[in-house]
Amino acid sequence: MKALVAMSGGVDSSVAAALMLEQGYDVIGVTLKQWEGPDGSMPVSGCCTLSDAEDARRVAAQLDIPYYVLDYVDDFAEAVIQPFLDGYLNGLTPNPCIECNRKVRFTALLERTHALGCDVLVTGHHARVEERDGEWRLRMAIDDTKDQSYVLHMLDQRALSMVKLPVGEMTKRDVRAYASKLGLRTASKPDSQDICFVTSGDYRDFLKQAIPDLTGGGEVLDTGGSVVGHHDGTPGFTIGQRKGLGVSLGEPRYVIDISPRNQTITIGTYEELLTASCETDQLTYTNDPIRDGDRVEVKTRYRSAPVAARAEMIEDGWRFVFREPEARPAPGQTLVVYDGEYVLGGGIIRQ
Secondary structure (H helix, E strand, C coil): CEEEEECCCCHHHHHHHHHHHHCCCEEEEEEEECCCCCCCCCCCCCCCCHHHHHHHHHHHHHHCCCEEEEECHHHHHHHHHHHHHHHHHCCCCCCHHHHHHHHHHHHHHHHHHHHCCCCEEECCCCEEEEEECCEEEEEECCCCCCCCHHHHCCCCHHHHHHEECHHHHCCHHHHHHHHHHHCCCCCCCCCCCCCCCCCCCCHHHHHHHHCCCCCCCEEEECCCCCEEEEECCHHHCCCCCCCCCCCCCCCCCEEEEEECCCCEEEEECHHHHEEEEEEEEEEEECCCCCCCCCEEEEECCCCCCCEEEEEEEECCEEEEEEEEEEECCCCCCEEEEEECCEEEEEEEECC
16 A cells, blocks of 8 residues: 655654554655745745755655655645735635645645555644545544644545545644654654745735735724724734724724725624624535534634534525624634534635
């Protein structure tokens, strides 16, 4: 059996490669080059950097496995970066990492799995894939503090049948201990938290560089429509944002509406931020579709806990009615549907 292992240069994918060797697989390591600087080189800061690729190459050498860097820069620019820019210009808060998984990373890697004659695709994600009664299911990781099932919700039955996630069965501490035991150079390497193409750590800097004539400022309104301040441009804001509003009203205020057409930002109290439901479209499923009226749990943010909700089919999508009012999620973000520890699917939050 042959395994294609996506190696990011981090400890999780390094250990995933080592575990597959331990299980008797012939292993090939690959890194996807998805973002490059003006001179065509990989970035030196953020994630998916030149040093990350070098770490992956050296781990592959330690494990004595073949290793390749595959160029997907053009695919990434079209499928991830342009929608990211368009999203912010239209008042949305896109999730580029999820779109990368959906439209580039897993599409490319599954194609290469076949092309290189491999039987399985392996990544270092903290989640689990299980087979039950002839169906493949995506499950939360053993280590709930590192769970990444949210960003894998788009994997369907075909993908899940080919994907292995060996570190999902381990805690992060055990992953690092295993890497240390093998003497892997990534054993103590910190986890990356950055968007790969946002090298400064602030997406606003990237927007300004990518769109020099970024739309100008406008008014900050309260929920009654009164002007309480001014802003430098709607792309600099996201629903639920509390800091950096440039307004002092004696108590916390949150962004509750963004209108690029009117160039206005509306802010309100936490109570005004709460909502009873949200709507999604582009819903996809890991196995069986949900049904109208199903009681489920949903996550509207990567790091949030799942909350109880009822699924309601509407004309052009789904509405999820929360059991208790929730801070309104940002349109453009992803809602992921769970049944306990199992992922049922997910879609893009519309409103």
